Amino acid sequence: MFRRLPALMLALGTALILTLAPVPMTPAAGAEARTDIIRAAYTLLMDHFYRVPAPDALLGAAWTGATRTLIAEGARQPLPEPPALPGDRDAAWGAFTHAYAALAALAPEHLSQIDLAFAAVDAMAESLGERHTTFLPPPVYQAFLAQLGGSAAEGVGLGVRLSTRAPWMILELAPDGPAARAGLRPGDTFLAVDGQDVSTVARPALQRALARPEGTPLELLVERPDVGPITITVVVGRFRFPDLQAKVLAAGTGYIRLRSFSSFLRDPSGRPNVIDELDAALAAFESEGVERWVLDLRGNAGGFGYTANALIGRFLPDVVTSRVANQRGQAGEHASFGSPFPVQRPLAVLVDGGSASASEIVASTMQEYGRALIVGTRTAGALAGALLFPLPEGAGLEIAVEEVRTGRGGVLVDGRGVVPDIEVVDDRTPADFAAGRDPQLAAAVAALHGRSVLPAPPPALPGQLGATELRRQLSRYFPPAEEVPATADITAPRHLGDLALSQPSEYVGALGPVPDALGLAQLVRSRGWLGSYSRFYGEVPGPAGPYLSVTVDVYRSQAGAYAALLSNDAPALLEAISPPVQLGDGTVAYRGAWLNAGASILVWRQGRVVITVTSQAVPGRESFEPVVALARAVDARLRAAPLPELAPQPAAP
Structure with a gap:
């Protein structure tokens, strides 16, 4: 069935706080007002923000943002008075665009109409007062997309994570990054860059001082604890912070640091995703005699909610993890993908004010179901489901599309945060970082001492196909990327990754929010669902942008596949329409709604398999043309080599 990449759960302001690249102004490009940029953002916010905005x-707010920028850039005075805007959506736009043309005409030559429109969009997003609703200038948008792509995403710079304000102390170094190779250490504090004092400057000034092309040497004067000022030359280069790192600490503690809930897709090269890495880490801990686990989510600003639910499922069975809704009458819930590790050790989760969004889903779920001790300080209180939308000129807009409450208690975390069970303030000094001291981690380990191993989880129910078997049986039905049609948003599709699902709860999670997640998982199992395999094609990693996907769901019998074909398992997300083509043994089609806005979906049955082809486009640019072309290519492969029927199952004695 349809696979929609779930809403992001990531507080952007926290996630990109350490980006060291400046955001340049767009070169001036003519005097025509770029109302198309403002109109695109206005339409998206009106259609998708989870609280219905007042037009x-x-x-x-857009007018205020534009006038504020004009004044700052030295525009001719006086500026026009704000227009009288009616409450009707279309009438308000008509009044605004007429007045904005006169306002934009006053822009000085050095200020482009693109940047003036960007200022208006930024002010609109900011006026909604929601941390997941943010305008993304082109460089920031591209950095955000790369971050969501996962551990393979590289940056160019020093490869350091710094304190949030001056004095600028190094908290962490990218493994084998430029700073690490040059000999910088945690606890070092920046004093000067190429002779320029940066000891007390604000972040933008530090960014400008450090932003240099790859290969540029930077002379850094740093204060090292117990040593004093030293000079180190670092050559700007590529670096990567792994999303997940694991190690065994003293006294039998398995420590896992998770920096981001990045893409859950399996990379075409076979590179493991963070859930694969988590599974490997837990298995390695057992071989090394670990007695307890610590999961460190400090500074983790979130990412894909799907990845968070998969992680929770390694420590809990199927449980409801969050309940979502908007003011347009749409609602649903998400559940974990219960596939617990065979041995369940005592667990602590470290959090702080930088733990946001998907991290707060994990922390609140572990706390509400009593699975882990939460240690540290109150989390960010930035929890909502958001979608990314591209804007003209390479910019982007992140929009909160759902309010999120905790799964068991229905508690609103946004604006409040998750309160830890054991509060420990992180007041480390440079000397503490240099010596590797960590009072929050020490408190978590101490709290776990003496706690017993939990009872072994029940074994997984038999009958499902594993990921390896799904790929072996079904890969032949998927065309290579060069045979995938282009769309209005995808010029040159490439294979972004695949997703093999073996648990009914994973099937439900891939749909998005549904009215009864646990009940639907049972229904899916009763249909004889054996597993599914999907491939995603597009241009943006993650994928966090427009994409095409093909999914093949395998059932034990044709009857189960037929029942699945006729069922709309996510009614808030899928609107049935007349199919543009008939394929196989029956075809249905859907148009995406709510979180699936912009989706065009074609579903058909071929024997005991159900095939789904989806085009996820920018809303307003939907088309079934590439869907039909891709579906016909897949259908031809299925007809040429049908999946054989299963042998009848013997009757139970």
């Missing part, structure tokens, strides 16, 4: 307030 006059939204466009009033």
Whole structure:
């Protein structure tokens, strides 16, 4: 069935706080007002923000943002008075665009109409007062997309994570990154860059001082604890912070640091995703005699909610992890993908003010179901489901599309945070970082001492196909990327990754929020569902942008496949329409709604398999043309080599 990449759960302001690349102004490009940029953002916010905005307030904020920028850039005075904006959506836009043309005409030559429109969009997003609703200038948008792509995403710079304000102390170094190779250490504090004092500057000034092309040497003067000022030359280069790192600490503690809930897809090269890495780490801990686990989510600003639910499922069975809704009457819930590790050790989760969004889903779920001790300080209180939308000129817009509450208690975390069970303030000094001291980690380990191993989880129910077997049986039905049609948003599709699902709860999670996640998982099992395999094609890693996907769901019998074909398991997300083509043994089609806005979906049955082809486009640019072309290519492969029927099962004695 349809596989929609779930809403992001990531607080952007936290996630990109250490980006060291400046955001340049766009070169001036003519005097024509770029109302198309503002109109695109206005339409997206009106259609998708989870609280229905007031049109006059939204466009009033756009006017304020534009005038503020004009004044800052030295525009001719006086500026026009704000227009009177009615409460009707279309009428408000008409009044705004007429007045904005006169305002934009006053822009000085050095200020481009693109940047003026960007300022208006930024002000609209900011006016909604929601941390997941953010305008992304082109460089930031591209950095965000790369971050969501996972551990393979590289940056160019020093490869350091710094304190959030001056004095700029190094908290962490990218393994084998430029700073690490040059000899910088945690606890070193920046004093000067190429002779320029940066000891007390604000972040933008530090960014400008450090932003250099790859290969550029930088002379850094740093204060090292117990040593004093020293000079180190670092050559700007490529670096990568792995999403997950694991190690065994003293006294039998398995420590896992998770920096981001990045893409859950399996990379075409076979590189493991973070859940694969988590499984490997837990297995390695057992071979090394580990007695307890610590999961460190400090500074983890979130990512894909799907990845968070998969992680929770390694420590808990199928449980409801979050309940989501908007003010448009749409609602649903998410559940974990219960596939617990065979041995369940005592667990602590470290959090702080930088633990946001998907991290707060994990922390609140572990706390509400009593699975882990939460140690550290109150989390960010930035929890909502968001989608990314591209804007003209390479910019982007992140929009909160759902309010999120905790799964068991229905508690609103946004604006409040998750309160730890054991509160420990992180007041480390440079000397502490240099010596590797960590009072929060020490408190977590101490709290776990003496706690017993939990009872072994029940074994997985038999009958499902494993990921390896799904890939072996079904890969032949998927065309290579060069045979995948282009779309209005995808010029040159490439294979972004695949997803093999073996548990009914994973099937449900891939749909998105549904009214009864646990009940639907049972229904899926009763149909004889054996597993599914999907491939995603597009241009943006993750994928966090437009994509095409093909999914093949395998059932034990044709009857089960037929029942699945006729069932709309996510009614809030899928609107049935007349199919543009008939394939196989029956075809249905859907148009995406709510979190699936922009989706065009074709589903058909061929024997005991159900095939789904999806085009996820920018809303307003949907087309079934590439869907039909891709579906016909897949259908031809299925007809040429049908999946054989299973032998009848013997009757139970």
